[in-house]
Amino acid sequence: MGVLGSWGRGLTLLLLLLLLLSSLLLVLGSARYEPSWESLDGRPLPSWFDGAKFGLFLHWGVFSVPSFGSEWFWWYWQKEKRKEYVDFMKNNYPPGFSYEDFGPLFTAEFFDANQWADVFKASGAKYIVLTTKHHEGFTLWGSKYSWNWNAVDVGPKRDIVNELAVAIKNGTDLRFGLYHSLFEWFNPLFLDDASKSFQTRQFPTSKTLPELYEIVNKYQPEVLWSDGDGDAPDTYWNSTGFLAWLYNDSPVRDTVVTNDRWGAGSICKHGGYYTCSDRYNPGHLLPHKWENCMTIDRRSWGYRRNAEISDYLTIEDLVKQLVETVSCGGNLLMNIGPTHDGRIAAIYEERLRQMGTWLKVNGEAIYGTQPWRAQNDTVTPGVWYTSKSKEKLVYAIFLNWPASGHLVLGQPKAIGGATEVNLKGYEQPLKWISLAENGIVVALPQLTIDQLPCKWGWTLELVNVN
Numbered sequence: 001m002g003v004l005g006s007w008g009r010g011l012t013l014l015l016l017l018l019l020l021l022s023s024l025l026l027v028l029g030s031a032r033y034e035p036s037w038e039s040l041d042g043r044p045l046p047s048w049f050d051g052a053k054f055g056l057f058l059h060w061g062v063f064s065v066p067s068f069g070s071e072w073f074w075w076y077w078q079k080e081k082r083k084e085y086v087d088f089m090k091n092n093y094p095p096g097f098s099y100e101d102f103g104p105l106f107t108a109e110f111f112d113a114n115q116w117a118d119v120f121k122a123s124g125a126k127y128i129v130l131t132t133k134h135h136e137g138f139t140l141w142g143s144k145y146s147w148n149w150n151a152v153d154v155g156p157k158r159d160i161v162n163e164l165a166v167a168i169k170n171g172t173d174l175r176f177g178l179y180h181s182l183f184e185w186f187n188p189l190f191l192d193d194a195s196k197s198f199q200t201r202q203f204p205t206s207k208t209l210p211e212l213y214e215i216v217n218k219y220q221p222e223v224l225w226s227d228g229d230g231d232a233p234d235t236y237w238n239s240t241g242f243l244a245w246l247y248n249d250s251p252v253r254d255t256v257v258t259n260d261r262w263g264a265g266s267i268c269k270h271g272g273y274y275t276c277s278d279r280y281n282p283g284h285l286l287p288h289k290w291e292n293c294m295t296i297d298r299r300s301w302g303y304r305r306n307a308e309i310s311d312y313l314t315i316e317d318l319v320k321q322l323v324e325t326v327s328c329g330g331n332l333l334m335n336i337g338p339t340h341d342g343r344i345a346a347i348y349e350e351r352l353r354q355m356g357t358w359l360k361v362n363g364e365a366i367y368g369t370q371p372w373r374a375q376n377d378t379v380t381p382g383v384w385y386t387s388k389s390k391e392k393l394v395y396a397i398f399l400n401w402p403a404s405g406h407l408v409l410g411q412p413k414a415i416g417g418a419t420e421v422n423l424k425g426y427e428q429p430l431k432w433i434s435l436a437e438n439g440i441v442v443a444l445p446q447l448t449i450d451q452l453p454c455k456w457g458w459t460l461e462l463v464n465v466n
Contacts, residue, residue, distance in 0.1 A: 120174060125352075365397055
């Protein structure tokens with residue numbers, strides 16, 4: 001009886017395990033996504049992305065060689081024939097010099113992925129997005145589908161994507177992301193498809209889609225930043241089919257996030273999070289997760305040798321962009337353009353390190369926060385709010401230190417005997433006066449410039465306010 005009893009209990013346990021496994025498989029099976037926007041748009045955004053708040057964008061490619069005007073150099077020179085670009089080539093390069101001739105000059109000899117990773121880590125960013133291929137078609141990895149127009153065959157003879165992926169994943173806690181342009185300006189297959197109103201699909205089937213599968217399987221990015229639909233619809237690109245694979249079966253299916261640039265008409269409508277336009281900063285709360293992709297150089301995403309100091313956003317500008325964006329529920333993706341020889345220019349490195357310095361003091365008001373009921377103050381301009389509801393914390397980030405030494409906040413309402421006010425980076429609690437339904441007045445500490453906890457924007461931590 002003892003043996004039979006043990007055998008019976010074992011059989012019962014085995015049946016329970018099989019039942020549990022079958023239930024789990026049913027759950028997993030029901031979570032698969034169909035190749036339709038209705039299904040794909042229902043996928044919850046992986047939570048890490050909303051908590052990250054701040055990422056870095058890297059525009060690097062053959063356009064970094066002429067480094068004149070913008071990363072759209074080839075288009076402006078050869079297609080639009082803008083005078084300043086035509087004159088630049090006429091005055092600096094021999095007759096007959098083609099854009100392809102810039103390829104071997106993309107040398108990247110100073111590119112040190114570990115050094116870049118250290119700078120990115122110091123910036124306080126939580127993810128990066130590297131251009132694997134811009135509209136020029138040159139790939140920063142040895143793509144099997146971009147023969148003799150990639151960084152392994154031409155120029156540096158190195159797999160740039162892999163080197164940076166290894167440095168980021170092994171040396172930092174940042175998430176690694178990749179940008180990829182769907183179309184290529186002058187690819188004959190794309191131009192032929194376009195001439196037929198995209199009724200043929202030679203280019204996406206032989207180039208775009210194989211490249212996308214290649215970079216996802218090879219480098220396992222946790223951000224896939226699509227761009228450049230060339231006015232072709234998502235059906236031409238088979239975007240929904242690719243995204244269904246990405247969400248269901250790819251090696252990053254559980255953590256990958258995607259944007260909204262998957263074909264004409266999809267932007268700000270379909271995809272993971274919305275970008276809506278370059279430098280998108282609506283200034284108010286949106287119902288869908290969004291990202292403000294912007295660049296430190298006001299005029300270009302790629303590096304420009306002809307940039308002037310006034311073309312670069314100041315650290316005050318950048319802190320303002322971050323604070324406004326996060327207060328309204330967005331992420332900030334801040335772009336830099338490395339040089340053709342693989343350097344991060346000093347002005348970019350300075351800005352990144354300044355951001356990191358600011359975030360060391362004020363990061364609690366940025367990372368892992370949610371929008372508050374009010375995004376900005378209605379009495380004092382330049383005050384933006386974030387919150388952590390579970391901890392009953394509201395953060396008021398003010399961009400201008402008042403000359404009076406008193407900060408009037410019209411939105412938070414004090415709770416008698418419970419409210420506390422602290423200045424991040426300053427040890428003593430602050431004194432304040434309640435204005436009842438009209439807010440509170442906070443007495444800021446009298447500090448010299450050297451005594452301020454930071455230089456460009458300050459955070460009040462409000463505990464227990466309505």
